[in-house]
Amino acid sequence: MMDLQKQYQELLEKYLENLDEKNLYFAQQFSRKFIEQEIAPEDVVSLHKDAVMNIFPELRNEVATTHDFLIEMMIHYGLALREHQSLIKKREELHMEMEVAANVQEKLMNATRPNVDGLDIGYVSEAAKAMSGDYIYFAEHGRKNLSVAVADVIGKGIPAALCMSMIKFGMDSIDENESVPSEVLKIINRIVEKSVDNSMFISMYYGMYNVENQHFTYASAGHEPALFYCAKTKSFEQLDAKGLLLGVKREVEYEECQVHLHSGDFVAIMTDGVTEIRTEDGFLDSAIIEQLLFEVRDQSAQQMADYLFKQLAQLQNFRLHDDFTVAIMKKR
Amino acid sequence: MNERSSVEIYTEWDVVAARQLGRDEAKSIGFGTVDQARITTAISELARNIYLYAGTGKIEIRRLHDGVKKGMMIISSDNGPGIPDVRKVMEDGFTTSGGLGAGMPGVQRLVDEFKIETEVGVGTTITAIKWLR
Amino acid sequence: MDLHVQQKEVRDVYQFKVVGEVDAFTAPKLKEQLHSIAHLKGVRAEIDVSEVEYMDSTGLGVFVGFYKTLQEQDGHVKVTGLNRRLYRLFEITGLDAIIDVEEAKDDE
Numbered sequence: 001m002m003d004l005q006k007q008y009q010e011l012l013e014k015y016l017e018n019l020d021e022k023n024l025y026f027a028q029q030f031s032r033k034f035i036e037q038e039i040a041p042e043d044v045v046s047l048h049k050d051a052v053m054n055i056f057p058e059l060r061n062e063v064a065t066t067h068d069f070l071i072e073m074m075i076h077y078g079l080a081l082r083e084h085q086s087l088i089k090k091r092e093e094l095h096m097e098m099e100v101a102a103n104v105q106e107k108l109m110n111a112t113r114p115n116v117d118g119l120d121i122g123y124v125s126e127a128a129k130a131m132s133g134d135y136i137y138f139a140e141h142g143r144k145n146l147s148v149a150v151a152d153v154i155g156k157g158i159p160a161a162l163c164m165s166m167i168k169f170g171m172d173s174i175d176e177n178e179s180v181p182s183e184v185l186k187i188i189n190r191i192v193e194k195s196v197d198n199s200m201f202i203s204m205y206y207g208m209y210n211v212e213n214q215h216f217t218y219a220s221a222g223h224e225p226a227l228f229y230c231a232k233t234k235s236f237e238q239l240d241a242k243g244l245l246l247g248v249k250r251e252v253e254y255e256e257c258q259v260h261l262h263s264g265d266f267v268a269i270m271t272d273g274v275t276e277i278r279t280e281d282g283f284l285d286s287a288i289i290e291q292l293l294f295e296v297r298d299q300s301a302q303q304m305a306d307y308l309f310k311q312l313a314q315l316q317n318f319r320l321h322d323d324f325t326v327a328i329m330k331k332r
Numbered sequence: 333m334n335e336r337s338s339v340e341i342y343t344e345w346d347v348v349a350a351r352q353l354g355r356d357e358a359k360s361i362g363f364g365t366v367d368q369a370r371i372t373t374a375i376s377e378l379a380r381n382i383y384l385y386a387g388t389g390k391i392e393i394r395r396l397h398d399g400v401k402k403g404m405m406i407i408s409s410d411n412g413p414g415i416p417d418v419r420k421v422m423e424d425g426f427t428t429s430g431g432l433g434a435g436m437p438g439v440q441r442l443v444d445e446f447k448i449e450t451e452v453g454v455g456t457t458i459t460a461i462k463w464l465r
Numbered sequence: 466m467d468l469h470v471q472q473k474e475v476r477d478v479y480q481f482k483v484v485g486e487v488d489a490f491t492a493p494k495l496k497e498q499l500h501s502i503a504h505l506k507g508v509r510a511e512i513d514v515s516e517v518e519y520m521d522s523t524g525l526g527v528f529v530g531f532y533k534t535l536q537e538q539d540g541h542v543k544v545t546g547l548n549r550r551l552y553r554l555f556e557i558t559g560l561d562a563i564i565d566v567e568e569a570k571d572d573e
Contacts, residue, residue, distance in 0.1 A: 222558035244559035
């Protein structure tokens with residue numbers, strides 16, 4: 001501190017001699033030293049006061065007093081600065097924790113693309129923030145059945161991600177060989193209803209493809225309807241099924257519907273991060289999704305999913321506002 | 333050997349009286365201008381917290397002579413509602429975000445030693461020490 | 466974007482008028498306002514959303530939470546003035562089957 005005091009006074013004296021820009025530049029460099037050594041603003045004022053009183057011993061005492069007044073005022077500034085520094089450090093810690101959590105989540109969710117005769121499967125699932133509240137799940141049942149689930153937890157970030165882990169364990173506990181889509185949703189609903197907060201809810205679309213008869217059977221718990229493309233008529237149809245969101249009511253019945261997949265037909269299941277895209281000019285018309293998928297209908301399911309994601313991300317300037325998940329199942 | 337003096341806090345003006353007492357003591361112990369200002373600000377925050385959250389309480393100042401070291405102890409005590417979650421109160425950004433001043437972390441930064449004892453429904457005692465360097 | 470909630474009581478029915486956008490930022494405000502009456506037994510509440518331009522899933526969550534809380538206390542919720550877009554949201558989520566909803570009368 002004594003050292004700084006001397007240096008500061010010399011600097012000030014030099015400046016007073018020449019009133020030049022060079023010494024002001026030195027002063028700026030010098031202020032870095034203050035910050036590095038965590039010198040509080042009130043100490044800086046105190047240094048200045050002592051320097052001024054040393055350089056001009058003839059100054060009236062009132063000048064020193066005005067500096068004391070300023071010192072009093074600076075105490076809070078100093079505190080605010082130190083709090084700010086400590087908050088920045090805390091933010092870094094949180095950021096690191098978040099990264100670890102995101103990795104854990106990725107491992108946990110790790111969806112694997114199954115191999116089913118006659119069906120080409122592709123998907124994209126991207127989080128808007130570090131952690132995702134979307135969930136995608138595939139399971140094979142003895143090469144005879146394939147099941148796919150796409151779920152969306154309300155909200156984003158950590159709370160949604162935590163909630164999603166629960167869904168994952170719920171799904172793992174179900175013996176899907178025995179269950180049809182409406183049954184699966186009924187069971188998951190009971191699990192969610194028992195364990196979530198009142199304003200937390202989840203939508204889920206659940207489908208099952210039967211390799212033998214090429215039927216796609218589906219049920220929805222308050223989820224966006226899937227899109228079905230019929231290659232023969234070159235037209236799209238919404239696969240809607242009545243059903244309440246998961247976690248709102250204990251006992252819920254889910255409607256179950258079926259569609260037959262012919263060669264070239266595909267089903268796209270999406271979350272609202274895909275269908276509810278908002279740009280500066282308002283909402284995108286949902287027809288754009290059909291149009292984009294139609295453009296690449298002859299490519300592989302994965303290429304289609306990638307294309308849809310790329311195009312829609314571009315429309316939002318690559319800033320996702322919501323978690324984005326699409327799963328495409330295409331009949332070869 | 334300890335010498336003590338205190339100010340009872342009933343109104344906002346008593347916050348000023350507590351500051352005055354603290355400053356006079358700090359000056360006579362030999363603290364420099366900047367440390368005087370720090371001590372006074374700490375007392376000010378503690379007294380204001382009593383006034384705002386407990387209604388009434390007391391700020392006590394003790395001079396400390398610990399061998400070669402000299403210093404000052406500030407004891408803020410009240411029989412107010414107590415602090416249910418001390419960890420939260422000691423967190424940065426908790427009080428300041430609500431515009432309530434420096435808060436407890438601020439007081440802690442202004443002094444060398446800081447201790448907080450509180451029980452819900454019984455009251456709060458905060459002890460802060462500043463040593464003369 | 467801002468959100469305003471007006472509240473009045475008319476013949477034992479708590480009427481709320483919501484104006485603005487209900488999203489992740491404004492939803493807590495709506496939640497707080499609605500929940501000021503949520504502890505009451507057998508409450509009848511009516512929420513007018515005819516001047517809600519936009520609502521996302523967080524906003525919908527507030528309605529679900531409110532419904533569930535009132536349900537536990539034998540209360541009743543009615544949501545009125547839903548535009549086409551909001552009505553679709555209630556339909557897709559299946560909420561139209563459990564919450565009393567009413568579409569806006571003159572839908573532009």
